[in-house]
Amino acid sequence: MSSIDGPDEDGTGPVGADGKIIVPENVQEAIRTLIRWSGDDPAREGLLDTPRRVARAWKEYCQGYGEDPAVHLSRIFEEVGGYDEVVLLKDIPFQSHCEHHMAPIIGKAAIAYLPRDHVVGISKLARVLHGFARRLQIQERLTAEVAQCIWDNLKPHGVAVVIEANHACMTARGVRTPGVGMVTSRMMGTFLKDERSRKEVLSLMGYG
Ligand SMILES: Nc1nc2c(ncn2[C@@H]2O[C@H](COP(=O)(O)OP(=O)(O)OP(=O)(O)O)[C@@H](O)[C@H]2O)c(=O)[nH]1
Numbered sequence: 001m002s003s004i005d006g007p008d009e010d011g012t013g014p015v016g017a018d019g020k021i022i023v024p025e026n027v028q029e030a031i032r033t034l035i036r037w038s039g040d041d042p043a044r045e046g047l048l049d050t051p052r053r054v055a056r057a058w059k060e061y062c063q064g065y066g067e068d069p070a071v072h073l074s075r076i077f078e079e080v081g082g083y084d085e086v087v088l089l090k091d092i093p094f095q096s097h098c099e100h101h102m103a104p105i106i107g108k109a110a111i112a113y114l115p116r117d118h119v120v121g122i123s124k125l126a127r128v129l130h131g132f133a134r135r136l137q138i139q140e141r142l143t144a145e146v147a148q149c150i151w152d153n154l155k156p157h158g159v160a161v162v163i164e165a166n167h168a169c170m171t172a173r174g175v176r177t178p179g180v181g182m183v184t185s186r187m188m189g190t191f192l193k194d195e196r197s198r199k200e201v202l203s204l205m206g207y208g
């Protein structure tokens with residue numbers, strides 16, 4: 001495959017003439033080994049392009065390693081008309097992969113903060129979530145990282161993050177128990193210290 005110089009638009013690696021990331025031979029071979037180990041023949045026609053596809057899919061699932069989610073919080077808005085109440089983005093769907101089985105984690109998040117003088121564009125909260133979700137994760141760390149990033153960069157009075165997700169490693173394999181949801185939360189600042197504020201934000205999130 002011929003290549004053009006320079007990274008693709010996500011900065012994940014050199015791309016070929018078809019505009020797709022070039023997958024090194026050793027990565028493809030690793031996937032062929034896994035196919036063989038699973039019981040199939042990587043040389044059969046339907047599987048010939050699979051190693052390349054799988055590798056590119058994993059680059060996409062793990063796009064978060066190529067970014068610092070904090071960059072999304074650098075553009076602030078100071079003219080907020082004196083608004084100093086809760087800002088909440090809820091029901092944000094996300095996908096991640098568990099670091100134990102590399103199996104999908106599919107869920108939704110609610111992210112809230114209590115602004116101190118300034119706010120950010122609301123889409124940026126979802127961008128921060130995806131930046132940390134697109135890595136190999138456990139749900140507890142994902143929750144903590146999203147909250148800490150907002151806390152460190154916006155310096156708000158409070159941050160609250162609640163994540164609810166299903167883990168495919170519990171449904172498609174292992175204990176094989178569909179329908180169970182894991183819930184994690186991280187409260188910081190006012191939401192941690194003040195019970196009334198915590199109750200208010202949880203109620204706005206739909207957990208009241
Ligand atoms: N706390 C936590 N556990 C997770 C998460 N994702 C997956 N797990 C769990 O990680 C554990 C790994 O347990 P191990 O005993 O090392 O692996 P295993 O033999 O594959 O475990 P089973 O899934 O019970 O078959 C399992 O209990 C998973 O359910 C997560 O985000 N947070």
Ligand SMILES: [Zn+2]
Binds near residue numbers: 099100169
């Ligand atoms: Zn798992």
